Amino acid sequence: xxxxxxADVTFDHIAKEIDSISNGSIACTFSxxxxxxxxxxxxxxxxLKDTDVLxxxxxxxxxxxxxxxxxxxxxxxxRLSAKISNKKILVSNSISTGFKTSxxxxxxxxxxxxxxxxxxxxxxxxxxxxxxxxDFQLMLTQLGETSFYNYNVGHMYQMPYTNKxxxxxxxxxxxxxxxxxxxxxxVIVVDCDNTLWKxxxxxxxIKGIFCDKDAExxxxxxxxxxxxxxxxxxxxLCMCSKNNEADVKEAFAKxxxxxxxxxxxxKKINWNDKITNICEIGAELNVGTDSFIFIDDNKFxxxxxxxGIKNITCIxxxxxxxxxxxxxxxxxxxxxxxxxxxxxxxxxYIKQQQRSSEEAHFENIDEFIKSLxxxxxxxxxxxxxxxxxxxMTGKTNQFNFNKxxxxxxxxxxxxxxxxxxxxxxxxxxxxxxxxxxxxxxxQGKNKEVILENFLMSCRALGKRIEDTFLETVxxxxxxxxxxxxxxxFVKTEKNIPAENFYNKIKNETDYFRTATTVL
Amino acid sequence: xxxxxxxxxxxxxxxxxKKADITENTVKKDMVIxxxxxxxxxxxxxxxxxxxxxxxxEIQRINSVKELMEIIEQKLS
Numbered sequence: 200x201x202x203x204x205x206a207d208v209t210f211d212h213i214a215k216e217i218d219s220i221s222n223g224s225i226a227c228t229f230s231x232x233x234x235x236x237x238x239x240x241x242x243x244x245x246x247l248k249d250t251d252v253l254x255x256x257x258x259x260x261x262x263x264x265x266x267x268x269x270x271x272x273x274x275x276x277x278r279l280s281a282k283i284s285n286k287k288i289l290v291s292n293s294i295s296t297g298f299k300t301s302x303x304x305x306x307x308x309x310x311x312x313x314x315x316x317x318x319x320x321x322x323x324x325x326x327x328x329x330x331x332x333x334d335f336q337l338m339l340t341q342l343g344e345t346s347f348y349n350y351n352v353g354h355m356y357q358m359p360y361t362n363k364x365x366x367x368x369x370x371x372x373x374x375x376x377x378x379x380x381x382x383x384x385x386v387i388v389v390d391c392d393n394t395l396w397k398x399x400x401x402x403x404x405i406k407g408i409f410c411d412k413d414a415e416x417x418x419x420x421x422x423x424x425x426x427x428x429x430x431x432x433x434x435x436l437c438m439c440s441k442n443n444e445a446d447v448k449e450a451f452a453k454x455x456x457x458x459x460x461x462x463x464x465x466k467k468i469n470w471n472d473k474i475t476n477i478c479e480i481g482a483e484l485n486v487g488t489d490s491f492i493f494i495d496d497n498k499f500x501x502x503x504x505x506x507g508i509k510n511i512t513c514i515x516x517x518x519x520x521x522x523x524x525x526x527x528x529x530x531x532x533x534x535x536x537x538x539x540x541x542x543x544x545x546x547x548y549i550k551q552q553q554r555s556s557e558e559a560h561f562e563n564i565d566e567f568i569k570s571l572x573x574x575x576x577x578x579x580x581x582x583x584x585x586x587x588x589x590x591m592t593g594k595t596n597q598f599n600f601n602k603x604x605x606x607x608x609x610x611x612x613x614x615x616x617x618x619x620x621x622x623x624x625x626x627x628x629x630x631x632x633x634x635x636x637x638x639x640x641x642q643g644k645n646k647e648v649i650l651e652n653f654l655m656s657c658r659a660l661g662k663r664i665e666d667t668f669l670e671t672v673x674x675x676x677x678x679x680x681x682x683x684x685x686x687x688f689v690k691t692e693k694n695i696p697a698e699n700f701y702n703k704i705k706n707e708t709d710y711f712r713t714a715t716t717v718l
Numbered sequence: 719x720x721x722x723x724x725x726x727x728x729x730x731x732x733x734x735x736k737k738a739d740i741t742e743n744t745v746k747k748d749m750v751i752x753x754x755x756x757x758x759x760x761x762x763x764x765x766x767x768x769x770x771x772x773x774x775x776e777i778q779r780i781n782s783v784k785e786l787m788e789i790i791e792q793k794l795s
Binding site for chain 2: 209211212349351352354355356358361362363365
């Protein structure tokens with residue numbers, strides 16, 4: 200991965216450290232810029248041709264720049280982020296109050312330029328889908344200013360950091376760059392005893408477990424608050440515990456926990472091994488177990504699951520508050536972007552479960568589908584929904600013809616070049632699924648067009664909506680006398696459902712029999 | 719208290735790498751890997767290890783192992 204660094208400090212040491220901890224997989228090119236604002240304004244897309252991530256770091260704490268300068272700096276980043284919307288930009292959140300002593304009343308915020316003068320600029324910046332905050336402030340707080348900076352050396356060489364700070368920055372940058380290019384985690388599976396609460400319910404009873412603001416239960420109390428926040432951000436919470444279900448249910452009924460029994464959408468409370476349980480949860484949710492995070496206090500269980508399930512993130516919950524803080528700051532828990540659709544996710548999955556349980560009552564699938572009263576709405580070039588559609592191209596794995604990712608900007612350009620973006624919204628008697636399908640049609644020569652991509656969110660699969668969607672789009676194309684002559688299909692590790700569908704339409708539809716697959 | 723050459727040797731290894739062998743007579747300009755970039759890492763290592771802080775003028779003055787030892791010794795006395 201190539202990271203371009205624009206900084207107003209010497210970056211050699213950090214780049215060297217990153218090279219060593221990433222075993223060379225992340226290469227930084229960097230330039231020291233005295234006039235970082237001027238540099239940001241001058242940058243062109245061409246300069247960043249080979250760059251995967253642009254890291255912008257102006258150390259305000261070291262340089263103590265005036266407020267007007269900081270404002271101009273933020274505006275320069277904002278302009279740049281619009282100009283290079285297809286590149287990911289990481290911005291370090293270092294701030295300065297100059298030499299002013301702290302005001303008597305401090306405002307509390309979310310960590311990016313906390314309580315600063317620049318809240319408008321910052322929120323505009325963070326609204327851009329390709330901009331991400333690099334939490335420099337957090338590192339500084341954790342290490343403390345005097346162990347972080349070495350001002351004498353700094354003012355001589357423009358390299359103000361102690362070796363400890365260099366290691367911390369490199370470590371965090373390495374993790375965050377990797378995180379930018381990995382898929383987000385979706386599901387958090389937690390154990391109960393000594394994880395959600397202190398104590399063992401089956402042995403200590405209701406009176407022997409703690410999850411409150413007293414010393415014994417505080418870390419568990421805060422852990423539950425943290426999980427609740429993650430649920431609101433769109434993670435799905437599940438429980439996996441070796442216990443009697445009645446005991447655990449009783450704990451939730453009688454204790455005034457932060458989390459409620461219903462907050463967990465699947466509970467596996469039994470004596471089976473946890474690998475089996477977690478795989479079952481994955482199957483029931485139709486979510487790959489590689490997007491799971493598993494948290495348990497028992498080192499044995501943690502190691503077992505880690506060795507048994509590929510790419511699952513396993514975290515041991517030690518009950519130590521410092522370890523808990525490290526857990527909170529892990530990148531696996533961060534969402535790259537939180538959209539309205541994410542906030543409703545738990546609700547949607549619960550509806551999905553209701554649908555599945557009704558499915559069992561029907562003799563055949565057609566009858567069931569009929570009973571759902573599915574309503575679908577297909578739109579062409581729906582500009583307002585491009586953000587969600589762009590997100591889908593990055594997040595959909597199973598029903599995805601070629602895993603080509605698009606940014607909102609790229610979709611706009613696609614439309615501008617006479618491409619067609621068909622999107623599908625679906626609802627049924629249980630509720631609204633939101634936007635779940637996307638077909639991209641690209642102009643070819645004359646009346647020939649290319650099926651650029653076809654994707655469906657997995658929560659909408661299995662209801663034959665994909666057939667209706669494709670059929671409608673084909674009819675639209677026929678109206679304009681357009682003919683699909685090639686289909687871009689690339690087999691990936693996960694897109695078996697898309698492959699099956701493609702094979703089916705190739706055999707069943709005349710329309711596709713003549714189309715060629717291009718890779 | 720006087721810093722020992724073996725203590726310094728360890729700090730050189732930490733900062734400049736495993737091949738950074740020194741003697742009391744090593745001079746900065748004769749040692750290729752002791753460049754200005756590595757110099758900062760070295761100064762940081764020394765400051766951390768002996769819990770001392772160097773002034774800007776002192777950092778500029780350090781051009782040999784001998785000078786480094788003298789400055790550390792002054793600080794520690």
